[in-house]
Amino acid sequence: MAEAAVGDAAVAADVRNGYGVLYRPEHRAALFANRSRIDAIELIADHWFDAKGRKAAELDLLAAEFPVTLHALKTSVGTVEGPDERYLRKIAAVAARVKPAWWSDHLCITRIGTTNLGAFAPLPRTREAVDVVVRNIRRIRERVPVPFAVENPTLAYDVGGAEYAPAEFLTAITEEADCGILLDLENLHADEENLGHEPTTFIAGLPLERVWEIHLAGGYRLGAEYVDAHQRAVPARTWDLYETFVRRGGRALTILEREAPLPPFENLLNELDRARLVAA
Amino acid sequence: MIDYQRALLAAINDDGTSAVPNVDRKEFQRFLAVRKRKNRPLQTKPGWAKIITFLRRT
Numbered sequence: 001m002a003e004a005a006v007g008d009a010a011v012a013a014d015v016r017n018g019y020g021v022l023y024r025p026e027h028r029a030a031l032f033a034n035r036s037r038i039d040a041i042e043l044i045a046d047h048w049f050d051a052k053g054r055k056a057a058e059l060d061l062l063a064a065e066f067p068v069t070l071h072a073l074k075t076s077v078g079t080v081e082g083p084d085e086r087y088l089r090k091i092a093a094v095a096a097r098v099k100p101a102w103w104s105d106h107l108c109i110t111r112i113g114t115t116n117l118g119a120f121a122p123l124p125r126t127r128e129a130v131d132v133v134v135r136n137i138r139r140i141r142e143r144v145p146v147p148f149a150v151e152n153p154t155l156a157y158d159v160g161g162a163e164y165a166p167a168e169f170l171t172a173i174t175e176e177a178d179c180g181i182l183l184d185l186e187n188l189h190a191d192e193e194n195l196g197h198e199p200t201t202f203i204a205g206l207p208l209e210r211v212w213e214i215h216l217a218g219g220y221r222l223g224a225e226y227v228d229a230h231q232r233a234v235p236a237r238t239w240d241l242y243e244t245f246v247r248r249g250g251r252a253l254t255i256l257e258r259e260a261p262l263p264p265f266e267n268l269l270n271e272l273d274r275a276r277l278v279a280a
Numbered sequence: 281m282i283d284y285q286r287a288l289l290a291a292i293n294d295d296g297t298s299a300v301p302n303v304d305r306k307e308f309q310r311f312l313a314v315r316k317r318k319n320r321p322l323q324t325k326p327g328w329a330k331i332i333t334f335l336r337r338t
Contacts, residue, residue: 119314121311124284156310156314159300225310
């Protein structure tokens, strides 16, 4: 397997050039029936903790059949007291089983002390926060010996007193921690709708060689809010951002995130074909 | 960061009555709304809800 010389992570170049989906069991049969059109799948690590019996067998089958990346939800890379050791052990166990190309989680706080916040709380874009996250990612990489990438989450609010622009903040963290970026273009779209953040400036400010993975998804408007719901087809604005990323020379594993209610799998395949066309 | 985390936790616990320094209150309400949406308990089937309501009345 070829490797890209990015940071200290040996990131599989052939996976980085692929197109795939976030795995949903409802689409299992369709996924295998269309194996030739799926280059890789993303698994939510949290869904496979302590998998036994049929679930473990399903996990083994998926990992044997597809190149895999893992995506996690509760690492809480921004928590001052550091990531939960038990959580990291569970991630490491899943990773040892499926041998992912890399794993990822969101640049946010999801836990304070023993309290699970139940949502992604934004970080202040300060030097202090960079130091906290870099320290945490170093510990994460000691505990889970797999390349790690951070994802830009949807921001519910901006914390004032920022010392970095949004892209500068993510760049400083990934350069200092020597990790990858999972760039969620629909999250950039949501931040544009909700907070007026300019997404093309964000993309232009990133070290694109560190972007290992792209998330594409579709949300909807609920009153004054744009909801990052993963329940709609990828909207035109997010396709524009994908084109911007590609035109600037970005190449990354493109993953479609879709949650229930799920459309026919053919719809997702058509969206993947569109992504391939944009990148051609 | 410690101060931010403490303020965040307090505001979550009292449903946004406390302020988080440097955070707009209206924007913070969006965070609370996201939190509620993501952690919504599983809905009881409407049929069962009606039956339970009926049983409680009787």
